[in-house]
Amino acid sequence: MSDDLKKGLEGVLVTESGLSVIDGDAGELVYRGYTIEDLANGASYEEVLYLLWYGHLPDGDELDAFASEMATEREVDEAVLATVRAMAEADENPMAALRTAVSMLSGFDPAPEDADPTDEDVNLARGRRITAKIPTIIAAFTRIRNGDDPVAPREDLGHAENFLYMLNDEVPDDVLADVFDQALVLHADHGINASTFSAMVTASTLSDLHSAVTAAIGTLKGPLHGGANQDVMEMLKEVDDAEQDPLDWVKTALDEGRRVSGFGHRVYNVKDPRAKILGERSKELGEAAGSLKWYEMSTTIEEYLMDEKGLAPNVDFYSASTYYQMGIPIDIYTPIFAMSRVGGWVAHVVEYIEDNRLIRPRARYTGPDPEETTFVPLSER
Ligand SMILES: CC(=O)SCCNC(=O)CCNC(=O)[C@H](O)C(C)(C)COP(=O)(O)OP(=O)(O)OC[C@H]1O[C@@H](n2cnc3c(N)ncnc32)[C@H](O)[C@@H]1OP(=O)(O)O
Ligand SMILES: O=C([O-])CC(=O)C(=O)O
Secondary structure, three states: OOOOOOHHHOOOOOOOOOOEEEEOOOOEEEEOOEEHHHHHHHOOHHHHHHHHHHOOOOOHHHHHHHHHHHHOOOOOOHHHHHHHHHHHHOOOOHHHHHHHHHHHHHHHOOOOOOOOOOOHHHHHHHHHHHHHHHHHHHHHHHHHHOOOOOOOOOOOOOHHHHHHHHHHOOOOOHHHHHHHHHHHHHHOOOOOOHHHHHHHHHHHOOOOHHHHHHHHHHHHOOOOOOOHHHHHHHHHHHHHHOOOOHHHHHHHHHHOOOOOOOEOOOOOOOOOHHHHHHHHHHHHHHHHHOOOHHHHHHHHHHHHHHHHHOOOEOHHHHHHHHHHHOOOOHHHHHHHHHHHHHHHHHHHHHHHHOOOOOOOOOOOOOOOOHHHOOOOOHHHO
């Protein structure tokens, strides 16, 4: 047994996976052999889900069958909707609300509660239902919070398009639907990131898929992981509201020992390829709206942090200004990340569980020596 300590499990191989691979020095990301650029430009989120879950890109018939099956599963049970309503009215944090609602979905899932947790068909069907319902939960929560009624899902719209429709009660134009679909493709999987690992740890105890996804949502919520996209936009807004030079904000943050959200990465040593693509979308949306304010503020910060600190942007940096310019409320950026990443969570659970081994690392003990520690009964303490 090695006594090497790898804090944060940095660089530790915990499994084999055929799902995605990252070249952190070259800034490359591949899902099942396909580059992220090819998938982002050529495949829909539904195609990418199919690729991750079934191992190959679907042909037309396979895609139609898969996408329409998923579209019929978008409605959520009235009881779940009532809980979403209660949480919206209590002004719950959107990620906490999503975590609670997804956990509750298990009570209404048609697969038997005692289904074999290693059964691939059961897990993929459950995963498909969870993935189909998450957008309905997020959109309903957001609308109820604003005093609006939820909008029922439509089966004739794609996954990305239907979400924007449910959010705004308006079918999005092709540009918005395409940008959003591309963002979902870009966020779908990313190796053994923290939330995926969390899902795997839960599944490795032979718990159920709803528990694994619920755990993963809780993990994605943190500001060092998915929560960073919201923080990025809050930073940009704070700078803009104060009519501040963005570099002053960044310098102060660094001087005070704070991290700049959207920068740095455990695996990438260069710019995240997803940030490159989302940066282009952010720029295009700015051009279409006649103002490059958010894009230029972002590139100014990017250049400074690269020159001064060698820090490059990650996916969360440019998704922020992209979503903002699409009119999406800032505090649902992380739920939107979950709405996409659920595909990766399900894929990794299904892959890992096929040859399951309980995940259970250990710690180097630094507590008191039992030789020097004498138990004293409560009455004598
Ligand atoms: C989808 C995603 O999850 S992408 C990541 C989203 N998270 C963020 O954007 C939050 C900001 N970034 C960070 O906190 C980190 O870069 C992480 C958590 C993503 C990666 O962390 P780690 O791999 O543990 O890197 P680590 O913390 O060792 O950082 C290495 C050095 O870079 C510095 N650094 C890393 N990121 C940043 C940052 N965003 N701002 C300022 N300094 C940073 C660290 O202070 C550290 O410097 P030091 O060696 O002088 O102490
Ligand atoms: O891989 C990571 O550690 C974080 C990340 O970029 C992601 O999950 O998309």
